[in-house]
Amino acid sequence: MAYYYEEASRTFSEYLLVPNLTTKQCTPANVDLKTPISKFKRDEQPEIELNIPFTSAVMQAVSDDRMAVALAQNGGLAFLFGSQSIESQAEMVRKVKGYKAGFVVSRSNLTPDHTLQDVLDLKELNGHSTVAVTEDGTPTGKLLGIVTSRDYRISRDKLDKPVREFMTPFSSLIYGKAGLSLKEANDLIWEHKLNTLPVIDENQRLTHLVFRKDYDRNKEYPNELLDGNKRYRVGAGINTKDYLNRVPALVEAGVDVLVIDSSDGYSEWQADTVKYVKENFNVKIGAGNVVDREGFLYLVQSGADFIKVGIGGGSICITREQKGIGRGQASAVQEVVKARDEYFEETGVYIPICSDGGIVHDYHVTLALAMGADFVMLGRYFARFDESPTKKLKVGGNFVKEYWGEGSNRARNWERYDTGGKQTLLFEEGVDSYVPYAGSLKENLDKTLGKIKSTMCNCGSLSIAELQRKARITLVSATSLVEGGAHDVILKENTSFSAD
Ligand code: RVP
Helix, strand or coil, X not given: CCCCCCCCCCCHHHEEECCCCCCCCCCHHHCECCEECCCEECCCCCCCEECCXXXXXXXXXCCCHHHHHHHHHCXXXXXXXXXXXXXXXXXXXXXXXXXXXXXXXXXXXXXXXXXXXXXXXXXXXXXXXXXXEECCCCCCCEEEEEECHHHCCXXXXXXXXXXXXXXXXXXXXXCEECCCCHHHHHHHHHHCCCCEEEEECCCCEEEEEEEHHHHHHXXXXXCCCECCCCCECCEEEEXXXXXXXXXXXXXXXXXXXXXXXXXXXXXXXHHHHHHHHHHHCCCEXXXXXECCHHHHHXXXXXXXXXXXXXXXXXXXXXXXXXXXXXXXXXXHXXXXXXXXXXXXXXXXXXXXXXXXXXXXXXXXXXXXXXXXXXXXXXXXXXXXECCCCCCEEEECCEEEEEEECCXXXXXXXXXXXXXXXXXXXXXXXXXXXXXXXXXXXXXXXXXXXXXXXXXXXXXCCCEHHXXXXXXXXXXXXXXXXXXXXXXXXXXXXXXXXXXX
8 A cells, every 4th residue: 555644745945944032143244144065073164165055946947057157146056057068067067166256258259340320239249348359350369459448539430440440459559467466456457557457378469458447346246155266156957878978077167066956866877876986986966856855865875965855846847737746845754854853863974955946935945944954956036137048028018037946848958857768858847937126135134134134033043953953934825825915005115006
């Protein structure tokens, strides 16, 4: 006879936190959100920690190198999507590891033989008014000059005037030498009243541009997630099919943390993959997704550094409808956390847990942490921001961004859903959708973090570990759910009164 769980499977919205005593020290400014991402022994420190408990989903619509830089700047970690070629994923890792805050690879480039018309076209296309003039027109060619809007007058100059005749030539440029620090670059910018400082290597080849406006922006990140060499940390998703080729390339490129990306991780393929990585490389690897004690223990015993929890709760996910597998996210986290805590008691090894998918409100993150997760993974949340890789569109008068599941026909990530057999996506497990555009990552994340810290203070907790120990959590009835939102009032923003 089949096994029946005694409890219904529950989601985060069915729970609330009950406040504890808030002491005077318990202010948001004193809350520390550092959290482990790799396993560690009792009384030892984890080798890798996040500065905030946020990771971005292994998805085409969410995590590319731009998202990875933005999230690391704010203390979290992106997992670069794996449904791309090994070369392009490794290149993304290299871009993040090679990223120098404030040093930008030139995006507008021409040769001296181009014309004023070309300058204007380029400006129209990408909005940049500074154009680097290089011998071959590439971003890293030999630097011959710079054009800014101060170098030409559209009313006087002919549109076919060659760039060489009006650019500021190299001989008149102030430039920095590769290797200089952002502070040194900024000093040159101020000393010479520049807007842009080109940086060149020993062969006069352009390496970067530094813009005056970027300096202040790059001082704004006190929480950056850096490795021992002051480079941003970055994660990457892998699968259980091509790991023999993919993992060496990602490690070579400098990846910090791998995660096996699968809708159902309780499989022998995952155990093989984890073992291979642990035996051959010194890199952290998470495994999943699982939703129960058995799945957790199986992957931990194969050597995983953290375990990812969640099946079917993602906003774009239709796995539960299509296949009838899954579990309410809150119940899944609770059972896996219990198994983790028992494992810690028995062995003295702490395994961090990631709650993946199904976060709808900011307080869901706090609940996931209070229930024992060490960090969360989010797709929809990050897809809404400027930094996600997808298009921003206007639909029905509102700005939206595209967001599609890895199991949708658009992503065709069959490796994520494969259970053996034909190597193709047999049916969809995800949808293609829009999410409301929400602006910049930093602005939104700061607000979310503010809410989490404030709730933690209500619960008398200054760290995630303290919250996990002290949290008191109550189930809510369907009727009290109604009480939780605005009710029995007429909301002003939804009302238009007419004068007569
Ligand atoms: P959400 O944050 O609710 O948008 O969920 C994101 C998660 O959904 C991902 O981290 C992944 O586990 C899952 N996912 C991604 N694609 C699909 C799908 O197509 N079904 N599901």
